[in-house]
Amino acid sequence: MNDPTSYQNLNKLMRIKIKKIVENYSTKFQWRNDGTDSLMDVGFGPGDITIDILLPLLPENFERLVGIDISSKMIEYARKQHQHPKVSFEQFDIGRKLEDQELNGIKPFDHITSFYVLHYNVHNLDIAFKNMWNLLKPAGDLCILHIAQSYAFQIYKRLYQKEKWARYMYDIDNNVSPHEDVEKQVEEFIGLLKVAGFSECEIKTHNEDYIRETNEYKAFYKSVNPFIYRIPEEDQDEYMEDFCREAIALGYNLDDVNSPNCRFNNRHVDFVIYAKK
Numbered sequence: 001m002n003d004p005t006s007y008q009n010l011n012k013l014m015r016i017k018i019k020k021i022v023e024n025y026s027t028k029f030q031w032r033n034d035g036t037d038s039l040m041d042v043g044f045g046p047g048d049i050t051i052d053i054l055l056p057l058l059p060e061n062f063e064r065l066v067g068i069d070i071s072s073k074m075i076e077y078a079r080k081q082h083q084h085p086k087v088s089f090e091q092f093d094i095g096r097k098l099e100d101q102e103l104n105g106i107k108p109f110d111h112i113t114s115f116y117v118l119h120y121n122v123h124n125l126d127i128a129f130k131n132m133w134n135l136l137k138p139a140g141d142l143c144i145l146h147i148a149q150s151y152a153f154q155i156y157k158r159l160y161q162k163e164k165w166a167r168y169m170y171d172i173d174n175n176v177s178p179h180e181d182v183e184k185q186v187e188e189f190i191g192l193l194k195v196a197g198f199s200e201c202e203i204k205t206h207n208e209d210y211i212r213e214t215n216e217y218k219a220f221y222k223s224v225n226p227f228i229y230r231i232p233e234e235d236q237d238e239y240m241e242d243f244c245r246e247a248i249a250l251g252y253n254l255d256d257v258n259s260p261n262c263r264f265n266n267r268h269v270d271f272v273i274y275a276k277k
């Protein structure tokens with residue numbers, strides 16, 4: 001993801017879902033008695049959710065709120081947009097071992113959140129969970145929203161079959177879930193969380209329909225597409241046209257495709273994961 005402005009303008013549906021989850025789960029969080037909580041938001045993107053949803057949740061005398069993201073564009077954007085004395089945005093890859101990267105002053109937190117990030121890292125989940133465990137204080141907790149299945153993953157698999165796009169999508173396996181079987185995925189996640197060291201973990205599955213009209217659909221899936229930045233700019237529109245063609249071939253359109261307002265559905269199976277150190 002390299003376009004924070006487009007994503008922020010198009011993520012309204014995700015914001016509503018994340019707000020609901022955060023409000024629900026905040027009652028479970030292990031809040032400190034003295035209110036000096038610290039929180040790290042992994043993969044903050046444009047930073048609007050970190051600032052508009054997570055910051056108001058923290059006690060008045062919270063210690064710090066740190067967003068981390070792998071993308072330098074996101075860091076640059078969030079630092080410009082959101083300035084607050086106790087909030088910082090740092091570059092960090094949650095899928096790479098702590099000892100192999102600069103910590104940029106990151107030290108353990110009371111809480112970690114991460115929304116719609118881990119599906120870009122399905123091969124490195126063991127490292128990601130171990131990093132989260134290491135970056136939590138004793139009795140710290142974790143709340144994650146993860147896309148376990150998505151219609152978009154089916155479309156990526158079909159685009160990868162095309163010679164023109166395959167070379168840009170060489171790491172598709174790190175960007176789509178490994179199993180179609182959701183129960184198997186739940187088991188795998190619980191196993192990985194336990195191996196990482198988490199003592200209590202719970203996963204709830206939600207089915208979610210994200211419905212958008214053609215232009216918004218194309219713009220949104222361009223903004224979150226993990227491969228598009230490798231495609232020459234002059235071919236990107238064709239790639240997104242192909243994305244829509246495959247969506248139609250799979251029956252993800254809800255209206256006649258000739259209608260200018262034709263809507264597309266992107267159905268997800270989401271995991272809401274809560275774990276304690």
Ligand SMILES: C[S@@+](CC[C@H](N)C(=O)[O-])C[C@H]1O[C@@H](n2cnc3c(N)ncnc32)[C@H](O)[C@@H]1O
Nearest residue numbers: 001043044045069070071093094095115117120
């Ligand atoms: C779909 S956006 C979600 C942004 C925000 N959490 C939200 O829900 O609006 C995913 C973000 O995760 C970041 N990301 C992907 N892989 C990452 C990694 N290994 N470490 C840290 N951030 C990562 C991307 O750069 C992007 O900003």
